[in-house]
Amino acid sequence: MLGLMQDWPLLCHRIIDHAATLHGARQVISRSVEGPIHATDYATIRTRARKVAQRLERDGIRLGDRVGTLAWNTWRHLEVWYGILGLGAVYHTVNPRLFPDQIAWIVNDAQDRVMIADLTFVPILEKLADKLPTVERYVILTDANNMPATTLRNAVAYEDWIAEVDGDFEWRVFDENTAAGMCYTSGTTGHPKGVVYSHRSNVLHSMIACMPDAMGISSRDVVMPVVPMFHANCWGIALSAPMMGAALIMPGAKLDGPSVYELLAKYQVTFTAAVPTVWLMLLQHLEATGAKLPDLKRVVIGGSASPRAMIKTFQDVYGVEVVHAWGMTEMSPLGSLCSLKPEYAGLEGEARLDIQQKQGHPPFGVEMKITDDAGRELPWDGKTFGRLKVRGPAVARAYYKGEGDEAFESDGFFDTGDVATMDANGYMQITDRSKDVIKSGGEWISSIDLENLAVGHPKVLEAAVIGVRHPKWDERPLLIVVLKKEQTVTKDELLDFMRGKVAHWWLPDDVVVVDDIPHTATGKILKTALRDRFKDYVLPTVQAAE
Numbered sequence: 193m194l195g196l197m198q199d200w201p202l203l204c205h206r207i208i209d210h211a212a213t214l215h216g217a218r219q220v221i222s223r224s225v226e227g228p229i230h231a232t233d234y235a236t237i238r239t240r241a242r243k244v245a246q247r248l249e250r251d252g253i254r255l256g257d258r259v260g261t262l263a264w265n266t267w268r269h270l271e272v273w274y275g276i277l278g279l280g281a282v283y284h285t286v287n288p289r290l291f292p293d294q295i296a297w298i299v300n301d302a303q304d305r306v307m308i309a310d311l312t313f314v315p316i317l318e319k320l321a322d323k324l325p326t327v328e329r330y331v332i333l334t335d336a337n338n339m340p341a342t343t344l345r346n347a348v349a350y351e352d353w354i355a356e357v358d359g360d361f362e363w364r365v366f367d368e369n370t371a372a373g374m375c376y377t378s379g380t381t382g383h384p385k386g387v388v389y390s391h392r393s394n395v396l397h398s399m400i401a402c403m404p405d406a407m408g409i410s411s412r413d414v415v416m417p418v419v420p421m422f423h424a425n426c427w428g429i430a431l432s433a434p435m436m437g438a439a440l441i442m443p444g445a446k447l448d449g450p451s452v453y454e455l456l457a458k459y460q461v462t463f464t465a466a467v468p469t470v471w472l473m474l475l476q477h478l479e480a481t482g483a484k485l486p487d488l489k490r491v492v493i494g495g496s497a498s499p500r501a502m503i504k505t506f507q508d509v510y511g512v513e514v515v516h517a518w519g520m521t522e523m524s525p526l527g528s529l530c531s532l533k534p535e536y537a538g539l540e541g542e543a544r545l546d547i548q549q550k551q552g553h554p555p556f557g558v559e560m561k562i563t564d565d566a567g568r569e570l571p572w573d574g575k576t577f578g579r580l581k582v583r584g585p586a587v588a589r590a591y592y593k594g595e596g597d598e599a600f601e602s603d604g605f606f607d608t609g610d611v612a613t614m615d616a617n618g619y620m621q622i623t624d625r626s627k628d629v630i631k632s633g634g635e636w637i638s639s640i641d642l643e644n645l646a647v648g649h650p651k652v653l654e655a656a657v658i659g660v661r662h663p664k665w666d667e668r669p670l671l672i673v674v675l676k677k678e679q680t681v682t683k684d685e686l687l688d689f690m691r692g693k694v695a696h697w698w699l700p701d702d703v704v705v706v707d708d709i710p711h712t713a714t715g716k717i718l719k720t721a722l723r724d725r726f727k728d729y730v731l732p733t734v735q736a737a738e
């Protein structure tokens with residue numbers, strides 16, 4: 193017997209319809225790439241998104257065609273997403289921080305037919321254009337006044353392009369499992385891998401994201417996604433904020449501390465989300481200027497482990513609640529968020545931080561387990577760690593073109609490549625990425641735990657720990673630190689600070705101070721580059737062992 197309820201496919205463009213109809217006047221404010229602040233609302237965004245769909249169709253774009261975007265978070269990028277979605281084409285966000293050759297590889301793999309790009313990226317596209325045979329036209333997100341002279345094929349200013357149609361366009365209706373968007377994981381080894389979201393997975397993910405124990409966004413929030421739309425599906429915010437009718441503040445190209453602060457303060461942002469490196473810049477700015485953020489209620493920190501010191505500063509100094517979150521491009525991307533269940537809600541001080549440092553519990557819609565290498569499930573005791581595996585309606589079941597499919601197991605679980613513990617209350621804590629974990633004498637040392645501890649030292653700005661070859665132990669940890677301005681530190685000072693807070697044999701064998709730690713295109717510490725740089729490093733303990 194079938195249920196007798198309506199078949200209402202979960203289509204992403206229904207989100208902008210809802211926003212325009214129920215929250216039409218809600219503001220969407222952006223720092224434009226040209227410079228000035230721009231204000232619009234959901235009703236206008238829908239009107240212009242319809243023009244995008246109509247104009248793309250006139251350019252020959254059809255259901256399933258890929259449209260690339262190389263763009264910052266602005267109102268125009270949002271219009272473009274919804275226009276593409278409402279036509280049944282597929283938005284493909286390209287991360288401009290990747291190496292040019294990787295950008296070319298990704299655009300070719302996805303076979304983008306149109307590339308919609310910000311002014312910032314015209315020079316890079318001009319250099320690459322010869323290598324992008326599938327791209328028939330470039331749309332530059334600006335108006336005629338700011339349109340540069342360019343050699344790009346069929347280049348047109350966005351405002352001129354959409355002005356050629358009247359917006360009389362009905363959203364297309366199709367199966368909810370139709371592809372909606374594509375995003376490639378950075379692929380620290382091998383080629384990047386394409387993740388293909390469906391309309392259904394995006395809509396379900398947005399609903400999941402808004403639940404109170406997840407991001408808990410409401411129509412009363414003013415939401416600023418500092419996380420770019422090209423990083424892991426914008427952590428869902430480009431869809432979930434309009435779904436809830438929350439006001440949106442889009443930071444454009446400027447993600448430095450003073451610029452982010454300016455928007456947070458001026459527009460009384462209540463909710464924001466980004467990777468730790470962004471928050472590091474903001475906190476430095478706040479510390480230097482003595483500024484405060486009285487309106488900000490919650491900040492989501494994810495993409496890399498949030499240092500404990502960062503959680504503490506946000507909460508104790510600025511009165512902002514931190515929600516530590518974990519996820520992956522393959523999960524749309526939310527996997528777990530660290531809101532406090534009643535079991536933990538009463539905790540204070542260090543005990544509370546102990547929990548908040550965990551990556552949290554999965555919401556409904558994400559199933560999670562940890563296993564050993566043979567696939568046997570491991571206990572949720574907060575100590576035993578194993579391979580973290582996930583399953584759910586917004587988790588990938590394959591990569592585009594079947595790349596790397598060994599991660600997708602026969603029971604429907606996806607092996608995340610992360611190593612984690614689960615505690616009795618279902619809180620997950622990432623020990624490490626499996627390739628970053630340090631293998632010392634057959635035991636594992638968590639680089640994340642050591643990094644966290646090191647950045648707790650008042651003189652340390654950023655820390656990375658990598659395994660360095662050791663004849664006796666296989667690998668031993670090397671601590672690499674960037675210091676705060678005009679600070680100096682000795683190795684013993686740092687090691688003494690860490691001593692007693694981790695097992696004795698976890699303590700790094702050596703400490704190196706550097707000017708800068710390299711980051712990936714999504715703001716994570718680039719461990720591969722560090723391992724390369726220090727591959728011939730001789731630890732003092734090696735000399736002692738020989």
Ligand code: ADP
Nearest residue numbers: 377378494495496497517518519520521622714
């Ligand atoms: P990319 O590999 O392209 O940077 P993702 O953003 O999808 O793409 O990276 C996902 C990975 O980031 C996770 O598998 C995990 O290793 C790491 N990660 C994400 N959030 C956290 C977190 N809160 N703590 C520790 N690691 C995290």
